[in-house]
Structure formats: structure tokens, C-alpha cells
Amino acid sequence: MARTGTARAGAPSWPELAASDPMRALEEFAAGWYPAERPPGTGAYPGLPGPLARFHRLAAARPRLLGGQNRLLPPHGSGGGAVHVLGEENQGVFSWELRRTAEGFGDDPVVWFSVEGEEPVAEQEPLSGFLLQFALYEAAVCSGYGACASAVPAAQADAVTGALAPVPLRPFLAPWMPTLLYAGQDLVVSVSASGALFDVWAGAAHPGALSALRDLPLAWDRFDG
Numbered sequence: 066m067a068r069t070g071t072a073r074a075g076a077p078s079w080p081e082l083a084a085s086d087p088m089r090a091l092e093e094f095a096a097g098w099y100p101a102e103r104p105p106g107t108g109a110y111p112g113l114p115g116p117l118a119r120f121h122r123l124a125a126a127r128p129r130l131l132g133g134q135n136r137l138l139p140p141h142g143s144g145g146g147a148v149h150v151l152g153e154e155n156q157g158v159f160s161w162e163l164r165r166t167a168e169g170f171g172d173d174p175v176v177w178f179s180v181e182g183e184e185p186v187a188e189q190e191p192l193s194g195f196l197l198q199f200a201l202y203e204a205a206v207c208s209g210y211g212a213c214a215s216a217v218p219a220a221q222a223d224a225v226t227g228a229l230a231p232v233p234l235r236p237f238l239a240p241w242m243p244t245l246l247y248a249g250q251d252l253v254v255s256v257s258a259s260g261a262l263f264d265v266w267a268g269a270a271h272p273g274a275l276s277a278l279r280d281l282p283l284a285w286d287r288f289d290g
Contacts, residue, residue, distance in 0.1 A: 076229070076230045076248060076249050076250055077093075077094070077097065077230070077248055077249075077250070078093070079093035079094050079097075079248070080230045080231070080232050080233065080248050083194070083197060083232050083233050083234055084233045084234065087190075087193045087194045087196070087197040087234070088116055088119055088120075088193050088196070088197070090197055091120070091123070091196060091197040091200055092123060094197070094200065094201065094204075094248075095123055095127050095130055095200065097270075098204060098253075098270060099127040099129050099130065100127075101126040101127055102126065102127065102128060103125060103126050103128070104125075104126060105122065105123075105125065105126045106121060106122035106123070106124070106125025106126060107122065108121065108122060108125070108140065110122075110140050113140065113149075113170075114163065114170045114171065114172065114173065114174055114192055115172060115173070116173055116192045116193040116196055117140075117151070117163075117192060117196070118140075120137070120196045121139075121140040124137075129203075130200055130203075132152070132199065132203045132207070133155075133203055133206075133207035134155055134202075134203060134206045134207050135152060135153065135154050135155055135199070135202075135203065136152055136153060136155065137151060137152035137161075137199065138150060138151065138152055138153070146165070147164060147165050148162050148163070148164060148165070149162065149163040149164075149165065149170070150162055151163055151176065152199070158180065159178060159179060159180045159241065160179050161176050161177065161178060161179070161188070161195075162176070162177045162179050162185065163175075163176065163177070163192070164177060173191040173192050173193050174191060174192050175187050175188070175191060175192075176188040176190075176191070176192055176195045178238070178239075178240040178241065186239075186240035187240075188237070188238075188239065188240070189234075189235035189236055189237075189239045190234050190235055190237070194234050194235075195237070197232075197234070198232075198234060198237035198244075198246060199237070201232060201246045201248075201253050201255070202237055202238075202244060202246065202255050204253045204268045205246070205253045205254055205255040205266040205267060205268040206255065206266045206268065207268065208253075208268030208269055208270070210268070210269040210270070210271060210272045210274070210275065210289045210290070211266065211267055211268045211269060211275075211287065211289055212265075212266075212267040212269075212275055212278060212285050212287055212288040212289060212290065213264070213265060213266045213267070213285065213286050213287045214264070214265045214283045214284065214285050214286055215264050215286055216259065216262040216263075216264065217262060217263055217264075217265060217283060217284075218261075218262060218263075219261075219263065221263075221265075221281075221282060221283050222256050222263040222265055224281045224282060224283070225247075225254060225256070225265050225267070225278060225281060225283065226245075226247045226254060226256060228249070228277065229247035229248060229249045229252070229254060230247060230248045230249065231245065231246075231247055232245075232246040232247060232248060234246070236258075237255075238257070242257045242258065242259060242264075243257065243258045244256065244257040244258070249274070249277065250274060251269060251270035251271060251273075251274035252267060252268070252269050252270070252274045252275070252277070253267070253268045254266065254267045254268075265283070269289070269290070272289055272290050273290070274290070275288065275289060275290025276290055278290065
């Protein structure tokens, strides 16, 4: 599937920040997508890498950032061990981990995708980009309004993403189901490769945001617009 696309009129500006400042992009996305439910967090979260501490301060006000399909674990410090479990799939199929070296975690460490009994594999983006990808993927698959289509050919997936802004990061979940992410006005779309076919999920802030997808040549499994 080609990663092409030009943002349509009214598309958000935060995707332009994704490559250079993914945490700022995450903050702008979260502010527009999730209403604050609590006061902003002020915790220092000693021992955690900077991007993760920043994420948890953001999630303190917007707890849905912690996920639904998959979840990031609440902040619990890094302890003294070599492995910090960052998050997990909802049925425990896989987890994400950070690895401590003699110098600590580093400023923006590698995130490791871990399945029990197998060697961990690195996600393609470091922690800051991973956190943005995690939040976008969860918005795409867990929003109250959405659409999904399974096992579609590349041409149909491209029809969905052609008028959206690509999030310019390397694939999310690459060790398992490589996933690209896209954004439109009040809309987030994930496209996950499954062999030669693709699974498409669209999450919307409101049903009207799905209107641009209504007439596309897809057999939607679900469509709320």
C-alpha cells in the first residue's frame, strides 16, 4: 500500500509536527480529541523517561489516552530492574517494554514488542513517536463513532486514505501487524497490513466526520456515519 495523500481542507495541523516533535503533536491531538476530565497532572514521575512522564501528565487529565483495545499501564515508577513494562494488549498476547542499561533508559528509548517465549523485537519509532502512535491507534479503533473493514485490497485502503494527512512516522506494531496512521478533520484512520490485505479502522469525534467515507467502494463491517 502506498503511503500517499494530501490533507483535505480543514485537516488538523498536528500531523506536521509528528516527525520533528511527536510529543507536541500528541498534546495537540489529545486536546482536540479528548475533553479534559480532571485537572492537568503535575507529577514528576522520577525514574521514568521524559516522554513517558510527559504522557502520564497528559493522561492525568485525559485518562482515555491510556487506551481501550490495548493499554498503557498507570505510572508506577521504574523500580530498579532492567525491564519496565510499559503496556499490554487487552488479552495479554503481547506487551511493550523499556530496557534499562547501565546509563538508565536514555532520553527517548527504544520500545520493545514482547511476546512470551519469543525474543523481543523493537518498535520502529522510539518512545516519543510510539506514544503518539499508540494514542492515534486507540482513537481509531476505540472511538464511540467509527467504521471498520477487514481484509480489503490495497486499492480500497488507498481510497480511504487518499484525502487524509499521513502521520509521517514509520509503521506502528511493525513486529506484528504493520500499521500506518492518517488524520482528517475529527477523524483518525489506521491501516494495518495482514499479508497482502489490509484492515481499516476509522475513529471519529462525531458521526458527521465519517461522511467523507460513506460513498467509498468498501464493504464496511461497521459504519456509524
